[in-house]
Amino acid sequence: MKMRIDIVTLFPEVFRYFDISIIKKAKLKNIVNINIHNIRDFSEDKHRKVDDRPYGGGPGMVLQLQPIYKCLKFLAVYPNKSSKTKIILTKPGGVLWNQNFAKDFACNVERLVLICGHYQGVDNRVSEYFVDLEVSIGEYVLTGGEIPAMVIVDSIVRLIPGVLGNHLSTNKETYTDDIKYNYPLYTRPSVFTTEEGYTLSVPKILTEGNHKEIEKWKQQNINL
Ligand SMILES: C[S@@+](CC[C@H](N)C(=O)[O-])C[C@H]1O[C@@H](n2cnc3c(N)ncnc32)[C@H](O)[C@@H]1O
Incomplete structure (x- = not known):
């Protein structure tokens, strides 16, 4: 299944992150299509203004409805959209994003629109x-919804089947059902000496090749 993601933002330049690593690969494999839209392009104000003072008073400015409405119309997700299309607004007081949301969106959503406040x-x-x-x-x-949008997109895209080389690897990580894989990881060298003379060693048991003991160690050292 191919997912289309549209990001509605005042700062399109932030999203260079999508041109590296896993997200870039997912785009090249044609598994995900990501489009960035500048809210200002949809403003009907002659100075491309997109904010105004809050009704009732209070500090600061508020992002206006008009350009966002026009952008959603342009994206054809209003007035009608399919049940497999979801529109998210980033908001500090919103529902807390987690791995279950990411999994659900990766499996069930075909089109995602993210509005960055x-x-x-x-x-x-x-x-x-x-x-x-x-x-x-x-x-x-945070200052804006761009970093939250990147977090949300990253957490979803890496779970879409076919994105990661070994699809099993997403079952064997933190916040999945398979918590038995969340033990500390080490790699070569087994002994590292700092310039200050401290010796930083890998737990000996992991280097000795006794698979039964290694398995026992892993289970005893799961990070929950
Ligand atoms: C400076 S914040 C607005 C804070 C708002 N006045 C409040 O007190 O909740 C501007 C925008 O950044 C985004 N944002 C900031 N922190 C966020 C968070 N923790 N999660 C999601 N979005 C966030 C939202 O889109 C928000 O509209």
């Missing part, structure tokens, strides 16, 4: 009329 936030009518899910990536406040 900015300033004090987004005119709430965007949530009331267009958005399926308001998503937070953690209990802290």
Whole structure:
């Protein structure tokens, strides 16, 4: 299944991250198609303004409804969209994103639109009329929704079948059902001496080739 992702943002240049590593490979394999849209391009203001002061007063500016509405129309996800299309708004107070959401979206969503907020936030009518899910990536406040959008996209795309070389590797990591693989990892050299003279060693048992003992060690050292 191919997934189409559209990102609605004031800062398209941030998304160079999608041109490296796994996401780049997923795009080259034609498993995912990612398009970035500048909210300003949809503004009907002659100065391409996209923000205004909040009704009722309060600090800062609010991202306006009009350009976002026009962008969603351009993307043809309003007034009608399929049940396999989801529109997410990034918001610090939204539902906390996790691996189960990522898995669910990777398996069941064909089209994803991510709206990146900015300033004090987004005119709430965007949530009331267009958005399926308001998503937070953690209990802290960032400047804009671009980093959250990257986090959400990365966590989904790597779980789409065919994206990672060995599809089993996504079952054997933190926050999957298969927690028995979450033990500490080490690689060569087994002994590393720092310039200050400290010796940093790999647990001896892992280097001795006794598979039964190694398995026991792994189970005893699972990170939960
Ligand atoms: C400066 S924040 C707005 C904070 C807002 N006034 C508040 O108190 O919740 C601007 C934008 O960044 C994004 N953002 C910031 N922190 C986020 C988080 N933890 N998760 C998701 N989006 C976040 C949202 O899109 C938000 O509209």
